[in-house]
Amino acid sequence: MTTHFDRTTGPAGASPATWGPPPTAPPDTPAARPGVRRLWRGRPEDARWVRPAFLGLLLVTALLYLWNLSASGWANSFYTAAVQAGSESWKAFFFGSLDAANAITVDKPPASLWPMELSVRIFGLTSWALLVPEVLMGVGTVAVVYAAVRRRSGPAAGLIAGGVLALTPVAALMFRFNNPDAMLALLMSVACWSVVRALEDGRTRWLVWAGVAIGFAFLTKTLQAFLILPPLAVVYAVCAPVTAGKRLGQLALATVALVVSGGWWVAVVELWPASSRPYIGGSQNNSFLELTLGYNGLGRLNGEETGSVGGGGGGGGGGTGQWGETGWDRMFNSEIGGQISWLLPAALILLVAGLVLTRKAARTDVARGAFLVWGGSLLTTMLVFSYMAGIFHQYYTVALAPYLAAVVGMGAAALWERRGTPWASLALAAAVTATAAWGYVLLNRTPDHLPWLRWAVLVGGLVAALGLVFAGRLPRGLALAAAGLGLTASLAGPTAYTISTVQAGHSGSIVTAGPAGASMGGGPGGGGRGGGFPGGGMPDQNQQNGNGGTQNGDGTPQGLPGGGTGGLPGGGAPGPNQQGGDGTTQGQGGRMPGEGGGGMGGLLNGASVSSEAKKLLESDADQYTWVAAAVGAQNAASHQLSTGEPVMAIGGFNGTDPSPTLAQFKKYVADGKIHYFVAGGNGGGMAGGEGTSARITSWVEANFKEVTVGSATFYDLTQEA
Numbered sequence: 001m002t003t004h005f006d007r008t009t010g011p012a013g014a015s016p017a018t019w020g021p022p023p024t025a026p027p028d029t030p031a032a033r034p035g036v037r038r039l040w041r042g043r044p045e046d047a048r049w050v051r052p053a054f055l056g057l058l059l060v061t062a063l064l065y066l067w068n069l070s071a072s073g074w075a076n077s078f079y080t081a082a083v084q085a086g087s088e089s090w091k092a093f094f095f096g097s098l099d100a101a102n103a104i105t106v107d108k109p110p111a112s113l114w115p116m117e118l119s120v121r122i123f124g125l126t127s128w129a130l131l132v133p134e135v136l137m138g139v140g141t142v143a144v145v146y147a148a149v150r151r152r153s154g155p156a157a158g159l160i161a162g163g164v165l166a167l168t169p170v171a172a173l174m175f176r177f178n179n180p181d182a183m184l185a186l187l188m189s190v191a192c193w194s195v196v197r198a199l200e201d202g203r204t205r206w207l208v209w210a211g212v213a214i215g216f217a218f219l220t221k222t223l224q225a226f227l228i229l230p231p232l233a234v235v236y237a238v239c240a241p242v243t244a245g246k247r248l249g250q251l252a253l254a255t256v257a258l259v260v261s262g263g264w265w266v267a268v269v270e271l272w273p274a275s276s277r278p279y280i281g282g283s284q285n286n287s288f289l290e291l292t293l294g295y296n297g298l299g300r301l302n303g304e305e306t307g308s309v310g311g312g313g314g315g316g317g318g319g320t321g322q323w324g325e326t327g328w329d330r331m332f333n334s335e336i337g338g339q340i341s342w343l344l345p346a347a348l349i350l351l352v353a354g355l356v357l358t359r360k361a362a363r364t365d366v367a368r369g370a371f372l373v374w375g376g377s378l379l380t381t382m383l384v385f386s387y388m389a390g391i392f393h394q395y396y397t398v399a400l401a402p403y404l405a406a407v408v409g410m411g412a413a414a415l416w417e418r419r420g421t422p423w424a425s426l427a428l429a430a431a432v433t434a435t436a437a438w439g440y441v442l443l444n445r446t447p448d449h450l451p452w453l454r455w456a457v458l459v460g461g462l463v464a465a466l467g468l469v470f471a472g473r474l475p476r477g478l479a480l481a482a483a484g485l486g487l488t489a490s491l492a493g494p495t496a497y498t499i500s501t502v503q504a505g506h507s508g509s510i511v512t513a514g515p516a517g518a519s520m521g522g523g524p525g526g527g528g529r530g531g532g533f534p535g536g537g538m539p540d541q542n543q544q545n546g547n548g549g550t551q552n553g554d555g556t557p558q559g560l561p562g563g564g565t566g567g568l569p570g571g572g573a574p575g576p577n578q579q580g581g582d583g584t585t586q587g588q589g590g591r592m593p594g595e596g597g598g599g600m601g602g603l604l605n606g607a608s609v610s611s612e613a614k615k616l617l618e619s620d621a622d623q624y625t626w627v628a629a630a631v632g633a634q635n636a637a638s639h640q641l642s643t644g645e646p647v648m649a650i651g652g653f654n655g656t657d658p659s660p661t662l663a664q665f666k667k668y669v670a671d672g673k674i675h676y677f678v679a680g681g682n683g684g685g686m687a688g689g690e691g692t693s694a695r696i697t698s699w700v701e702a703n704f705k706e707v708t709v710g711s712a713t714f715y716d717l718t719q720e721a
Contacts, residue, residue, distance in 0.1 A: 440457055
């Protein structure tokens with residue numbers, strides 16, 4: 001049985017004299033200074049190794065995630081441009097504008113940008129100032145998961161959970177990247193931890209804190225924050241140790257906390273006069289509510305995202321849509337499996353085992369409640385991800401990592417304590433066997449990456465599982481050796497992928513963890529369509545080699561740092577750009593499907609901005625509100641980051657938002673607010689020549705002087721043709 005620590009009596013059956021601070025401690029020793037003692041030694045009842053092991057876990061996680069951090073340069077230049085804008089303008093900071101002149105916002109709420117913007121305000125715009133806040137969120141998430149699991153299942157379980165989370169490849173990717181997912185994972189972990197705390201004693205404040213965490217998670221990534229609301233609410237409503245009436249009242253208060261913490265910003269934006277704020281990127285009617293319910297809401301489920309580049313995934317049984325295969329096995333297929341699923345079979349086995357162990361417990365049993373909170377969050381999120389037909393990227397699965405890690409830690413500890421029971425030892429052995437077998441399958445999908453490892457994982461895992469079958473009858477030392485071997489074999493595969501991830505730089509809008517080829521298209525058997533871009537027509541543009549260059553699906557380099565990009569297989573257009581360690585783009589921007597003519601910027605990756613183009617845009621920059629306008633946010637972001645001056649993103653991220661209108665753009669030009677128009681870029685073609693960005697492009701090309709700088713083309717909006 002796990003030890004339950006009471007707030008006033010300590011471990012069950014122990015007197016205060018056995019767990020409280022030493023009564024005769026000298027006044028100037030660490031034991032007499034509770035803060036110091038708690039930092040270095042932890043709880044009085046802890047073994048000496050517990051706190052050093054925990055601090056070591058956090059230190060190793062921080063060093064791992066900080067390693068080679070600047071190789072990613074500006075990472076996702078779409079969000080980096082918004083960070084740069086928010087570091088210069090408080091209005092852009094509040095709204096999440098893409099430029100300091102506040103033309104249009106990113107297509108998410110701005111909460112995830114705020115820590116980065118504050119960092120850049122203090123330290124200046126560098127790759128480290130941009131990404132270190134993300135690393136700190138990763139370390140914080142590991143600490144929260146450790147604390148939650150350790151509280152119910154002991155320090156060893158907490159360390160296992162924290163280690164599993166830190167070594168999950170997609171976690172190592174996203175806690176070093178500037179997308180909103182790092183903050184989302186942290187806040188979701190805090191919400192689950194708070195609900196479990198509320199289940200212990202029924203205190204309202206913990207449930208309110210859970211509501212606050214989910215509210216701010218909504219300001220991070222809108223409705224994705226609500227995926228775990230059903231399991232959290234149901235578990236508390238059923239299992240909390242207070243009367244039914246009080247439970248309902250507490251849930252109502254938590255709902256109020258959620259609405260206030262997540263709704264204050266929405267209310268301000270919706271009430272603010274549209275004429276004096278930036279356009280809401282991703283919406284078609286300049287409404288954040290429309291963005292939330294449409295493009296970022298139901299559209300993600302049914303594939304009908306208005307203004308998107310596509311959607312319409314397959315239905316129920318595993319159809320294939322433009323954003324990959326849907327179905328129960330989606331988390332295990334060749335696009336997703338190597339990102340998150342290494343210990344997913346074990347987590348499912350351990351979740352069932354944990355619920356079986358607690359099946360006869362009282363309604364208010366906290367151990368069962370913890371399994372239901374973390375396991376319910378895991379299953380609900382996984383189910384939605386598996387069947388959503390709209391935009392879906394591999395890195396979304398980082399949301400599963402904290403839940404998965406917590407279930408593994410709690411389940412492994414619970415079965416280990418009952419290893420003397422045959423079925424418990426068999427279940428533990430089954431979890432290790434499933435992990436070893438699945439690890440072999442995943443490693444076999446990248447056969448050229450550490451080819452010996454898959455056999456070591458398989459053999460080591462099977463040997464460990466055999467030992468665990470008899471763990472209840474073996475001497476303690478041998479049983480521990482079997483458990484250690486099983487843990488090592490289970491973590492070897494994801495560790496290898498994580499190390500490969502941190503050794504490489506990642507940039508663009510679609511990034512994946514692991515070595516080259518780790519996230520290519522296809523079903524569980526491997527092969528199939530190219531991963532990453534709708535329809536699979538493009539190779540996975542963000543698979544990285546060891547020196548930070550992107551690779552095509554066949555391993556050929558694209559955009560290696562320090563040189564030009566190679567062509568696509570077959571001699572097509574150059575691929576998307578890898579960014580250098582200082583954040584500058586290198587190589588020539590390739591044309592993506594649906595991209596307008598000119599080819600200066602892609603839909604998913606930034607453009608290449610030469611020194612000559614930079615000099616052109618910087619000339620007389622202080623005389624204009626925007627030094628340039630470009631179709632598509634990635635194209636605009638690259639020029640903005642190169643010059644440090646505002647660049648208007650016509651049409652938002654996809655180039656399909658009706659902002660600005662042709663009439664508005666004409667007025668901006670007539671008023672002398674925009675100097676240049678960047679030719680090419682995505683967006684015009686996607687609207688079939690009918691959209692706002694296409695009409696603006698046609699008007700500019702017909703009326704203004706063309707300026708060629710190297711291979712780049714601009715139009716001088718101060719000189720008519």
